Amino acid sequence: MASIPLVFSNWTQRPLARLIPFGLGAFLFLWAVAYFAWPTHGPHTLPSLELDVSFPPQPLPPGRGGKKWPIRANAVRRAFLHSYDGYKKHAWASDELLPLSNSSVNNFNGWGVTLVDGLDTMWIMGLYREFYETIPVIAKMDFYLDENSFAPFFETVIRYLGGLLSAYALSGEPILLARADDLGRMLSPAFNTSSGLPRFSVNTVTGKTKQAWGDGTALLAEALSCQLEYKYLAHLTGRRDYFHNVDRLMDVIRDANVPGYKFPTIWDYNEGIPANEQFSAGAFADSAYEYLLKQYLLTSKSESKVHDLYLHVANSVIENLLYITPNRRLLYVTDTNNDNPSHKFEHLSCFLPGLLALGAHTLDLPARDAQIHMWAAEGLAYTCWMTYADQPSGLGPDEVNMVPMPKSDENPRGGLWVDHLERWERTRSPVPPGLERVPPLLQGERDYSMRKPGYFLRPEAVESMYLLWRITGDEAWRERGWAVFQALERETKTSSGYASLSSVERTPASKKDEMPSFFMAETLKYLYLLFTDEEIIPLNQWVFNTEAHPLPIFEWSEWEKSEYGIH
């Protein structure tokens, strides 16, 4: 410390050294002149916000991005504020805004799901005023339900519990953890079944539970998408039952010894065994697979049993559920019943490419597996994008029926991707099957027909675009995401928010009077993160739950390992 003034006084005694301050000053002056005069820095060179409507959008040559991406990120932030203002004006503290009639609906327990679901997005976007405005509302939440109402376990966990925990992790506001702990406890009676697989819904006051279908069964996705939230809550509170209730479900599905790891979509929650033969990566199953990989990552790769389950299931999905279409060779994921493919392709399953890419990027896979997972990821995400690019509205339909490739001597299993991949590996033409770039097509010419033509402001396609952009660095994913955002602005915006569409095949599209809370929780968050240059939520430090709520990666302490029995 003391040597600094000494050095300085030595310097100032030398004649040349006395010139240093003047030299520095002149340099700074010249630099400032050059900085502000140089064309890339002046405000006059900011790219305009005109909508570019070329389909598919062309990526910019490298180095031409300039301020384009920050401007686009800010456009998403404005969209969020627009929705928030409408919600505040017309639906404050109700569950969701009805964006056409300017009214509100209580469809998720009536505790204000949009507020809790959107809270971490506010923090990520730097909307601190809005964030702190909602804290007093959340502080007063008592999760009350009258005797005849029941909270759906899965939705309440991923939206409310996940939202509270993520906002707590980002902001450190203690009240958010207190409310998460209350809610986690009030939902726990759902696990009181003989197998431990949770019941469909719970009364948070009486602890009474209810089943959805009346036949003692649970959906795979609903039963197995609570591990991230409850394990993190166990870590924060030291409560063993939070860990135990959700970890034992991993043993239930492992011990069921399902042949070929084709985990079915419906399970008997009394016996803990499969109750149907449908194998799917879409609705009913989707986030169950997501939570295998993600709970492994969340706890710093310390639980090897979930690692192995993820790999087996991911490989089984790739081998059994991936097909290509005959004309554009679009890669898609479908579901099978008793091994018969339906060739249905769901928007919900567009989360899968992001998950496969995340696994290939974070796990120590054999090189060939990692390559196949990445190819599957890029091909599937591209198909999700093409179902948007094909539409006059620029937004993707909820479900389509793919045209199956006919079976032949050459293709005894039709369009099954692994067969085409194997043949390709022998010939090595430039691009693997399902990864060719193809043109958009009009209705009637396409390799699919509409099954559910609506667009419900869902996030899965932009979620995968975000993960693929971060993992591959391919800027084409950002441009595609920007095309999606422009279509959202053009087709779904109302005077008080954004609305689902009843069909993506017409423009202007006809709107439905609904704005699901996941629009502010997920769709706008992933778009914002896709456009910000800064990696606000680094993928090696955070894991997103299935409602896009980031939770921080942590390590179990020695105490927790022995107390919770983790090995």
Ligand SMILES: *[C@@H]1O[C@H](CO)[C@@H](O)[C@H](O)[C@H]1NC(C)=O
């Ligand atoms: C679990 O359910 C049984 C009846 O099925 C009931 O007797 C018991 O009190 C419940 N336990 C908890 C903790 O809710």
Ligand SMILES: *[C@@H]1O[C@H](CO)[C@@H](O)[C@H](O)[C@H]1NC(C)=O
């Ligand atoms: C809904 O509210 C917005 C302001 O939030 C207003 O501009 C619009 O006119 C209202 N629409 C209807 C149908 O009342």
